[in-house]
Amino acid sequence: MTATQGKLAGKVAVVTGGASGSGAAICREFVLQGARVAIADRNQEAAVRLATELAELGEARAFAVDITDSTAVNALAAEVRAAFGHHADILVNNAGVRIVKPVLEHTDDDWHKMISINLTGHFFCTRAFAPAMVDTGWGRVINIASIASFVGRPDRAAYCAAKSGALGLTRGTAIDLRHRGVTVNAIAPGSIATPLNAEAKNDTDVDWGAETLVGRWGEGRDIALAAVYLASDDASYVNGTTLTVDGGWVSAKARDGEIASHA
Structure with a gap:
């Protein structure tokens, strides 16, 4: 398959937090599917490194951005249009961070950081990139949520x-952009072997992958392939929904002893 034959051939895609983890995997699969990809990340060095690597496969460019700064996000939309000669057709709101500590120990800064990066940044990016999609009558917005969206x-x-x-933002945005050729969906990853989960993945005393119905940890490519689907014309009738990519972890639970060891 060549870039002109891919499911995303000719499309311009922006992936926030695209320099590492699932974001990097999404950038790679998008390039393989023919998209021209803007790797948007606070870590410009890592974004440039990935863009250089992906240049062997197709077109990818690095952009530095702080998604919690609406002025910077608006500037990014203009920079992407100037760099590619076309507005972004696809936006993947992937950037995210996680603080792990008991709720009564959360500081004001902890709370604001979680909300501003994992939710407000998604809103800022959508508000900056979606108008051009509406104008042309085609666009895809994909918000990266989590199994923590449900439980x-x-x-x-x-x-x-x-x-x-993020799920509420997905549904609300989808209905506001209805009948304009723009779909808005979410992906909810489970236990994915990315740097964000490195401590748990390397813990020899527990195995989150074994808790899933498929019996393994997920990989960044599992999320990337779901993103390719939602970004493509294959998913033109999928809107306002969430695709859970977690090996079945949220869907089914069993207490100790309920499942035979050989099952």
Whole structure:
């Protein structure tokens, strides 16, 4: 398959937090599917490094941005248009961070950081990039949520609140942009082997992957392939929904002893 044959051929895509983890995997799959990709990240050095690596596969460019700064996000939209000669057709709001500590120990700064990066930044980016999609009658907005959007997770109250908010933002934006050729969906990852989960992945006493219905940790590519689907014309009738990519972790639970060891 060549870039002109991919499911995203000719599209311009912006991936926030695109320099590492699932974001980097999304950038790679988008390039392989023919998209021209803007890797938007606070870590410009890492973004440039990835852009250089992906240049062997297609077109990718690095952009430095703080998504919590609406002025910087608006400037990014203009920079992407200038760099690619076309507005962004696809926006993946992937940038995110997580603070792990008991709720009563959360400081004001902890709370504001979780909300501003994991939720407000998604709003700023959508507000900056979606108008051009509306003008041309085609666009895709994909918000990266979490299994923490559905269930409480220990020592993650602010993170759960922000990620739950991402689903509300997805649904509300989808209905506001209805009938304009722009779809807005979310992906809710589970246990994905990225730097954000490195401590748990390397813990020899627990195995989060074994808790899933498929019996393994997820990889960044699992999220990337879901993003390719939602960004493509294959998903033109999918709107305002959330695709959970967690190996079935949220869907089914069993108490100790309920499942035979050989099952």
